[in-house]
Amino acid sequence: xxxxxxxxxxxxxxxxxxxxxxxxxxxxxxxxxxxxxxxxxxxxxxxxxxxxxxxxxxxxxxxxxxxxxxxxxxxxxxxxxxxxxxxxxxxxxxxxxxxxxxxxxxxxxxxxxxxxxxxxxxxxxxxxxxxxxxxxxxxxxxxxxxxxxx
Amino acid sequence: xxxxxxxxxxxxxxxxxxxxxxxxxxxxxxxxxxxxxxxxxxxxxxxxxxxxxxxxxxxxxxxxxxxxxxxxxxxxxxxxxxxxxxxxxxxxxxxxxxxxxxxxxxxxxxxxxxxxxxxxxxxxxxxxxxxxxxxxxxxxxxxxxxxxxxxxxxxxxxxxxxxxxxxxxxxxxxxxxxxxxxxxxxxxxxxxxxxxxxxxxxxxxxxxxxxxxxxxxxxxxxxxxxxxxxxxxxxxxxxxxxxxxxxxxxxxxxxxxxxxxxxxxxxxxxxxxxxxxxxxxxxxxxxxxxxxxxxxxxxxxxxxxxxxxxxxxxxxxxxxxxxxxxxxxxxxxxxxxxxxxxxxxxxxxxxxxxxxxxxxxxxxxxxxxxxxxxxxxxxxxxxxxxxxxxxxxxxxxxxxxxxxxxxxxxxxxxxxxxxxxxxxxxxxxxxxxxxxxxxxxxxxxxxxxxxxxxxxxxxxxxxxxxxxxxxxxxxxxxxxxxxxxxxxxxxxxxxxxxxxxxxxxxxxxxxxxxxxxxxxxxxxxxxxxxxxxxxxxxxxxxxx
Numbered sequence: 001x002x003x004x005x006x007x008x009x010x011x012x013x014x015x016x017x018x019x020x021x022x023x024x025x026x027x028x029x030x031x032x033x034x035x036x037x038x039x040x041x042x043x044x045x046x047x048x049x050x051x052x053x054x055x056x057x058x059x060x061x062x063x064x065x066x067x068x069x070x071x072x073x074x075x076x077x078x079x080x081x082x083x084x085x086x087x088x089x090x091x092x093x094x095x096x097x098x099x100x101x102x103x104x105x106x107x108x109x110x111x112x113x114x115x116x117x118x119x120x121x122x123x124x125x126x127x128x129x130x131x132x133x134x135x136x137x138x139x140x141x142x143x144x145x146x147x148x149x150x
Numbered sequence: 151x152x153x154x155x156x157x158x159x160x161x162x163x164x165x166x167x168x169x170x171x172x173x174x175x176x177x178x179x180x181x182x183x184x185x186x187x188x189x190x191x192x193x194x195x196x197x198x199x200x201x202x203x204x205x206x207x208x209x210x211x212x213x214x215x216x217x218x219x220x221x222x223x224x225x226x227x228x229x230x231x232x233x234x235x236x237x238x239x240x241x242x243x244x245x246x247x248x249x250x251x252x253x254x255x256x257x258x259x260x261x262x263x264x265x266x267x268x269x270x271x272x273x274x275x276x277x278x279x280x281x282x283x284x285x286x287x288x289x290x291x292x293x294x295x296x297x298x299x300x301x302x303x304x305x306x307x308x309x310x311x312x313x314x315x316x317x318x319x320x321x322x323x324x325x326x327x328x329x330x331x332x333x334x335x336x337x338x339x340x341x342x343x344x345x346x347x348x349x350x351x352x353x354x355x356x357x358x359x360x361x362x363x364x365x366x367x368x369x370x371x372x373x374x375x376x377x378x379x380x381x382x383x384x385x386x387x388x389x390x391x392x393x394x395x396x397x398x399x400x401x402x403x404x405x406x407x408x409x410x411x412x413x414x415x416x417x418x419x420x421x422x423x424x425x426x427x428x429x430x431x432x433x434x435x436x437x438x439x440x441x442x443x444x445x446x447x448x449x450x451x452x453x454x455x456x457x458x459x460x461x462x463x464x465x466x467x468x469x470x471x472x473x474x475x476x477x478x479x480x481x482x483x484x485x486x487x488x489x490x491x492x493x494x495x496x497x498x499x500x501x502x503x504x505x506x507x508x509x510x511x512x513x514x515x516x517x518x519x520x521x522x523x524x525x526x527x528x529x530x531x532x533x534x535x536x537x538x539x540x541x542x543x544x545x546x547x548x549x550x551x552x553x554x555x556x557x558x559x560x561x562x563x564x565x566x567x568x569x570x571x572x573x574x575x576x577x578x579x580x581x582x583x584x585x586x587x588x589x590x591x592x593x594x595x596x597x598x599x600x601x602x603x604x605x606x607x608x609x610x611x612x613x614x615x616x617x618x619x620x621x622x623x624x625x626x627x628x629x630x631x632x633x634x635x636x637x638x639x640x641x642x643x644x645x646x647x648x649x650x651x652x653x654x655x656x657x658x659x660x661x662x663x664x665x666x667x668x669x670x671x672x673x674x675x676x677x678x679x680x681x682x683x684x685x686x687x688x689x690x691x692x693x694x
Contacts, residue, residue, distance in 0.1 A: 045393075048389075069185070069311070070188060070271070070311055071311065071393055072271075072308070072309070072310065072311025072312060072313075072388060073388060073389060073393075075307065075308045075309075075310075075311065075388070076308055076385055076388045076389050079308055079385075083423070083424075083427055097181070097185055098175075098181070099172060099181075099185075099189055100311075102307075103305075103307035103308075103310060104307075106307035107307050107308055119180065122171075122175065122180070125171065129164060129167070129168055130164060130305075131160065131164070132157055132160060132161065133305070134161070134301045134302060134304055134305060134306075135302060135305075135306055135307070135429065136427075136428065136429045137307065137308075137429075138427075143431070144157045144158075144161075144301070145301075145431035145432070145435045147157070148155070148157070148435065148438065149432055149434045149435060149438075
């Protein structure tokens with residue numbers, strides 16, 4: 001596997017942040033841990049996102065790859081980063097589909113670079129579908145139990 | 151029972167809208183079948199041998215009469231006039247059209263029901279003790295905890311793409327009527343030495359091709375950490391559960407390969423981290439849910455004796471009624487196992503009757519059991535004769551609960567695309583044989599469970615007698631197993647030896663039953679005798 005891989009700003013179809021995008025490609029977790037200057041890293045499903053936690057200060061972009069949309073490890077990876085306080089970009093890449101967008105947002109993803117471009121109208125409907133949520137995550141939304149009890 | 155507030159209602163309504171849109175995109179060809187499949191599965195829709203099957207969730211098995219009536223109406227409107235109650239306390243319809251599924255889900259939502267996460271690689275419907283709130287031996291009613299878990303697990307964004315399906319069961323008595331330790335997570339509500347209520351977590355049980363009894367992972371989780379601890383259990387599984395082989399992807403394999411101590415250690419580590427995250431609903435939420443499960447207004451000074459002058463009625467009382475915590479009441483199990491019938495099936499008319507009887511005799515409540523029967527949880531003993539008469543009119547008064555005729559069976563090759571052999575005809579023949587000979591009643595408690603393939607939906611590993619249908623060079627063949635139990639004395643059944651053909655397996659069951667009748671000692675059930683004398687006497691009779 002090459003050290004440099006990943007998506008470019010042009011590949012990003014949806015983004016929910018205003019800062020400038022990192023302009024260099026992401027490196028693998030192993031490569032990232034071996035070198036000190038990379039600011040973009042790509043997590044594969046089998047990687048342990050917690051290895052990045054000591055280095056969050058210098059990371060601006062984490063790409064989480066979904067080689068197949070049924071492999072859900074990336075959701076836990078994203079949450080682990082957000083729960084540790086990481087506030088840079090987390091970009092979902094690979095097989096990213098309409099019906100996973102909302103739950104990816106809930107787990108901390110704030111940018112999406114699908115392999116195949118998504119229908120914009122369908123995607124916007126998906127992002128806005130759920131007015132309420134049952135669980136607390138780091139996305140800042142008040143879960144239903146919190147609304148019930150103030 | 152639980153009543154949706156506006157939030158709960160909005161969630162199921164939104165889900166219907168979402169699925170309607172997904173179905174539209176599928177029918178328009180905007181998404182592929184591979185992409186659509188997990189979406190329909192997480193709305194309960196399977197593609198079976200002949201048509202789509204829809205599995206409707208019955209959370210912790212509890213229904214009111216309005217809901218049971220609605221299930222009957224759905225059987226009429228979208229199916230062929232019947233439904234099939236399942237070992238997961240749910241109901242399935244076998245003849246559904248994809249185009250109509252969104253409307254069906256909308257009909258369900260009108261009565262606070264849904265089919266959310268009844269299939270797919272996610273947390274499934276939470277199961278529980280069918281006698282919750284009625285059993286004399288329970289510590290508390292387990293259902294408020296199950297409801298709390300239902301809300302947490304519904305649409306959980308991190309756990310909708312797990313390595314494999316995930317089943318949780320909650321009970322609150324030492325007697326296990328829900329096969330708790332054969333679940334991915336089995337929770338028993340317990341009291342600790344300080345007198346506090348909390349949860350014992352058993353993780354990594356299951357049936358399927360590699361049956362395992364769940365080990366105890368943590369003796370006591372405080373109630374105000376229940377969701378957090380559950381989330382930790384799931385996260386460790388999501389991270390490390392095998393995804394290279396679907397047959398090794400259940401959490402039981404992970405716990406087995408990693409070792410329960412290492413799994414527990416990792417859960418503790420994640421738990422400590424998650425406690426900092428404040429993801430736990432406040433105890434006030436549990437307190438909000440609890441009153442929905444408060445005791446109904448039981449009458450006092452009721453008679454504790456029924457008129458037993460009718461022999462058939464007396465036999466039915468003895469086999470189908472269970473002691474109740476309130477004096478003058480019993481919990482009644484309606485057998486969906488008529489002699490020679492299809493286990494767990496009920497017609498539209500029967501569902502309407504059961505709904506009416508639940509309303510008239512049981513405070514508007516009924517339950518689905520994992521043994522595929524229906525319970526009226528709170529019936530006055532003094533009204534049993536009357537109730538029995540009405541059940542008999544609807545062919546619902548079979549007296550065989552936990553007897554050999556009360557067979558658990560999967561749909562088998564008659565419906566299921568995974569099956570290797572038919573289950574239903576075997577169940578029908580065994581039921582008929584033992585009813586005709588009168589031996590069924592002599593045998594007492596004998597739990598017989600039939601699966602049509604090694605996925606074990608018919609719980610054959612947990613049968614006192616289990617039957618497993620396999621494909622042997624193109625013909626259906628049935629293996630016999632003995633000595634399983636899904637109860638608090640959980641054990642896994644062992645195969646007797648070479649399998650039998652369809653007629654042969656019925657004879658084999660009778661031979662095994664005869665060994666028991668010849669060798670039993672006072673008070674022994676089939677299972678007790680098997681445990682005392684072992685496999686050999688049975689083998690001798692079977693293969694002589």
